Amino acid sequence: MLVFAKTSLQRERISPQNPRALFFNDETYVGFIPGAPLLEIAVSDPKLGGVFYTLEQKEMRTPRVSRNDQCLECHASAKTMGVPGDLVRSFETDEAGVIDLASGISQVNHRTLLTDRWGGWFVTGKHGDQAHRGNLIGKEAFEHQLKEPSFLGNITDLSRFFDTSRYPRDSSDIVALMLFEHQAHMHNFLARLTYEATIAQEQYGHLNYLKTKISSFLKYLLFSEEAPLNAPIEGSSGFAQDFTRRGPKDRQGRSLRDLDLHSRLFKYPCSYLVYSEAFEKLPAKLKHQIYKRLHEVLSGEDASPEYARLGEASKKAILEILADTKKDLPDFWNGSQTPNRSPVIEPSSKPSIP
Ligand code: HEC
Numbered sequence: 001m002l003v004f005a006k007t008s009l010q011r012e013r014i015s016p017q018n019p020r021a022l023f024f025n026d027e028t029y030v031g032f033i034p035g036a037p038l039l040e041i042a043v044s045d046p047k048l049g050g051v052f053y054t055l056e057q058k059e060m061r062t063p064r065v066s067r068n069d070q071c072l073e074c075h076a077s078a079k080t081m082g083v084p085g086d087l088v089r090s091f092e093t094d095e096a097g098v099i100d101l102a103s104g105i106s107q108v109n110h111r112t113l114l115t116d117r118w119g120g121w122f123v124t125g126k127h128g129d130q131a132h133r134g135n136l137i138g139k140e141a142f143e144h145q146l147k148e149p150s151f152l153g154n155i156t157d158l159s160r161f162f163d164t165s166r167y168p169r170d171s172s173d174i175v176a177l178m179l180f181e182h183q184a185h186m187h188n189f190l191a192r193l194t195y196e197a198t199i200a201q202e203q204y205g206h207l208n209y210l211k212t213k214i215s216s217f218l219k220y221l222l223f224s225e226e227a228p229l230n231a232p233i234e235g236s237s238g239f240a241q242d243f244t245r246r247g248p249k250d251r252q253g254r255s256l257r258d259l260d261l262h263s264r265l266f267k268y269p270c271s272y273l274v275y276s277e278a279f280e281k282l283p284a285k286l287k288h289q290i291y292k293r294l295h296e297v298l299s300g301e302d303a304s305p306e307y308a309r310l311g312e313a314s315k316k317a318i319l320e321i322l323a324d325t326k327k328d329l330p331d332f333w334n335g336s337q338t339p340n341r342s343p344v345i346e347p348s349s350k351p352s353i354p
Pocket of ligand 1: 054071072184
């Protein structure tokens with residue numbers, strides 16, 4: 001992904017002619033600015049939340065990745081849920097990439113409407129007639145887009161903006177952007193809950209006061225307030241295929257990474273970060289609570305309207321995928337599932353779940 005909004009420790013190096021490239025997998029984010037002295041790295045740590053490092057961009061006998069706490073000046077604030085974490089924003093910029101802080105949104109995630117996203121970012125790929133703020137540089141471009149909503153949308157070639165040959169990839173894939181936005185907030189949420197549960201456990205010896213927070217987390221985990229798509233989304237780099245291939249798959253070949261990209265991001269909307277270390281290493285009691293609530297929602301025992309959008313078929317599919325692919329489910333997950341199971345999945349042939 002490519003962002004040209006001037007921010008970070010090396011903001012003077014970033015511009016629409018020299019954007020910052022961001023790469024990520026499920027636990028690590030890397031920022032690369034051609035010509036800048038430092039490579040920027042953020043890692044999701046199950047105890048601490050985001051941990052930040054830099055790597056000097058000059059030839060050395062022993063390259064060193066150094067912990068850098070200066071990054072927390074921005075990466076630990078109300079915008080990251082008050083814990084060390086990830087930032088994703090969308091603001092208008094001028095021709096040089098300087099942000100107009102009065103113009104946008106400082107916490108973008110999967111709930112943010114597409115019309116509000118990607119100010120300060122390049123965006124490549126197809127999205128039909130859904131407007132967004134990507135690829136717009138300077139006041140005139142933003143004004144033009146108000147009259148012509150598809151202005152600079154649905155493009156795959158960024159060479160009109162800058163010299164793409166200096167980057168490992170010449171795209172800023174719309175699918176990668178959308179998954180990044182889901183994931184960054186998810187990481188912050190996991191870190192926030194970890195801190196709160198640790199404190200509550202020490203102070204009160206129980207997590208009863210966290211019920212509302214756990215419910216909000218569940219809604220995010222299950223995409224219940226996801227911004228709707230009203231035209232198909234198509235990436236521009238093969239990212240979607242690589243992402244999906246990573247699985248894990250259940251015995252019917254289904255995976256939480258299967259993308260829909262027509263009316264919503266995922267076919268089975270439950271975050272793939274349930275497989276991440278940050279989730280798996282949540283404080284035990286907290287994780288148990290989350291699984292309990294998750295099971296109530298997916299099994300239909302909790303029929304609250306906020307989860308209605310998921311639909312019965314998706315709930316059942318997610319329940320089954322998790323049963324097949326997660327090793328750390330509590331015992332109650334098994335038994336209560338058997339009655340509605342499709343015949344293809346025989347409980348007797350299930351892998352043993354500790
Ligand atoms: C002046 C504020 C600021 C500072 C200081 C800062 N960042 Fe960021 N960083 C941002 C913003 C804002 C974003 C969101 C992307 C954007 O709008 O450019 C971001 C995004 C990132 C990302 C992409 C994923 C994520 O975690 O949000 C990485 C990686 C990153 N920064 C690393 C670092 C590192 C490493 C440092 C310290 C060397 C650092 N940043 C210091 C503001 C800052």
